[in-house]
Structures are given as structure tokens and as C-alpha cells.
Amino acid sequence: MDPDARKLLKTDWSHLLSILEERTDEMLILAPSLNEKGLVDWARFRAGERPVLERGLPLNSVKRFCFPQPEELFLFSCRPAEPGAFRLQEPARLEKNTVLFGVRPCDARSIELNRLPYEHDPYFNSRLESLMVIGIPCRETCSTCFCTWTGGGPQGTDGMDAAVWEYDEGVVVQLLSEKGEKFFSSLSATLLSREEFESLFASSFGNLSEDVQNPADLMKQKPLLSCYDAPFWQRVADSCINCGVCTFLCPTCYCFDIQDERLGGQGRRIRYWDSCMFPLFTQHASGHNPRGRKVQRVRNRFMHKLKYFPDRFGPLSCVGCGRCIRECPVNIDIREVLRDLLQVPGEESDS
Ligand code: SF4
Ligand code: SF4
Secondary structure, three states: OOOOOOEEEEEOHHHHHHHHHHOOOOEEEEEEEEOOOOOEEEEEOOOOOOOOOOOOOOOOOOHHHHOOOOEEEEEEEOOOOOOOOOOOEOOOOOOOEEEEEEEOHHHHHHHHHHHOOOOOOHHHHHHHHOEEEEEOOOOOOOOOOOHHHHOOOOOOOOOOOEEEEEEOOEEEEEEOOHHHHHHOOOOOOEEOOHHHHHHHHHHHOOOOOOOOOOHHHHHHHOOHHHHHOOOHHHHHHHHOOOOOHHHHHOOOOOOEEEEEEEEOOEEEEEEEEOOOOOHHHHOOOOOOOOOOOHHHHHHHHHHHHHHHHHHHHOOOOOOOOOHHHHHOOOOOOHHHHHHHHHOOOOOOOOO
8 A cells, every 4th residue: 555645536436437438539548358369458448348357467568558569769761752861750659648547566567667777768758658557456366476576566556647446335546646636637536534545445455465575685695606507497498498478478578679671762660579588689690699598598587587687776677467477388487486596595795
């Protein structure tokens, strides 16, 4: 629960959804919905529909809305007769603001973690400016979730502009930023005091959090080289088929490649998601590949999330959403890798 809550508004689902419906012309509103395969994924919210919030995390995370796949960086034309020929042109950007409704705490927090490496990235930052996140804290956890291990929690509000707390008789909308306040300015609702909210919270949400010592702090104490040379990497790599599913679905994997696409004298430069699990990801123009062996790539993925990122930025580069566990075709589980790493002997940091 966020002690800095600015406003708490008690209302009901139908009124809340009517506010979304009113905004569908001026904003692009996305919410969890069932796709043609019956899986929960992000889709445009339409009047009269109810977002699918009771079937767990959407298949895809929210990273595609800050870091689209692919993203146009600029356009160019080499046709001398065309206006603007031989000049780089900015691609058209989305005119509408985007609202994500029904974002779970792990996904909302992933946006905050991705801000760290992308601090100076103008494309990422301009998308964040036009993005609003309306979160839904979790009332229960699933077998693959472990957000409390990674510094988050099922009732965390990091990265949200507003949080919608669902309880048996309605919802409480918690306004957490100016964007959130503006979006819900026409919501007619009963104002709740902090005490009233806390009592409602205790009866409806209880405490889902576990007391776990922050693994990021423990990992920072581990000597880099003993983690690097740990014998269990080969066992993990023997199972992995380097399909890259884990990295594409992961909300905090952010590696990309850049290519120019040209056709008939016109073209565009794009960046698109890439994966450290693919052999070509690190191949140099000379043909040398510093991570040519599978065990090197598998180790890099986990070491980046659990050791290099916390050493550099502080938190783990993982929000415990469990997508990589849920979707890995050979059942590799990052929680087991983290446990193995925490058992590596030695507590002196060599960073
Ligand atoms: S999803 Fe599983 S098998 Fe595929 S690259 Fe990731 S860890 Fe390896
Ligand atoms: S590493 Fe796995 S559990 Fe962690 S954020 Fe990425 S997909 Fe979720």
C-alpha cells in the first residue's frame, strides 16, 4: 500500500468503465482481452466490453508500448526528384495518448526498471510521456509469480498513474500522478479517508507479501568470478534450446538490433527486439563470436538480470512476473537459477 496516496475514490465498476468508454475517441485505450486463441493479451478497449482481469497476466508484457517491435527511428529517400530527398525525416508518431488499463504491479514496475538503462533514450522517453498506466493490484498470486523476491509486491504501485483496488462491493481508485488525476477528473465518487481505505484494505486484501531478504543486495555481495564459473551453468544450458521466448516475453529484457530497410530508393531505419539467446546477437563482423557457445549465452541472460544489472543500477533486472517460467518449452526456472547463484560460496564483492 502506498503511504503517499493523494486521493482515494470509492465507486463501482460500471461507472469506472463508463469513464474509459467516454475517452475511447480521444485516446487509445488498451486492456487485457481474450485473443482468437483464447489467451489473455492486450487489445483495444471498446465500449460495452469488460476487460479480462480474472485470468492472470496477459501473454505479452507492457514493454511493447514503450519499446515497440519494430520502432522506426527515421525515414529516408534517395529519389532526387522527391521533396526532402537525401534528408533524414522523423517518422509520424502516434497522435493519441495511450492508456493501459489493468496493468499488474510487476508489469508497471518493469517500466520503472527499464527507465534505468533507457534514461537518455529519446524514443523510449517520448513514448512514456504519452503513456498512462492504470494498474490493478493483485488479490492472489499464481504458482509462477515471485514479485516479492525481486523488490516488488502484489500490491505495489510503482510505475502506475492510478491504481484500481477491486473489492467485493466495488472499486477504490487511487490517484498517483497528475496524469491519473486528470484522467479521472470526471469520476463522481465518494472520497475515502486514509483510515477508511486501510480498514477496507485489511478486510479485502490481507497481506500477500512474504518476508524475503532482497536478493539484489545478496547478489551484489557475491564475487563476480565465482558466479561466472559456477558449475551449474552447464546443466541449465544442456536443457535450453535457445528459442528466445523468455527474452521476448520478458518485460525487462530490452536488447535490440538496428537495420536499414530499403526498397526502390526509399527506406527506413528500424530498431527491433533482439535476444542474447541467439548466436548471431554477439557475432562480430570479423566472424568472431565471444558468446558462440550455448552455455555462454545462457549464463549471460541470467548474469545480466541477477548480477550485472544490480551491480550497475541497484535492483535485479527482473520483476518476478514468471512469464519466462510459464512459457519456456523446457521448463527452465529463473527461481532455481537464483537459488543456485545465492548458494555460490563467498560474500566479498569484487566489483
Ligand atoms: S525460453 Fe527456455 S529454452 Fe527458450 S531460450 Fe529461454 S530458457 Fe532457453
Ligand atoms: S526474467 Fe522472467 S520472471 Fe523476471 S521479469 Fe523477465 S519474464 Fe518475468
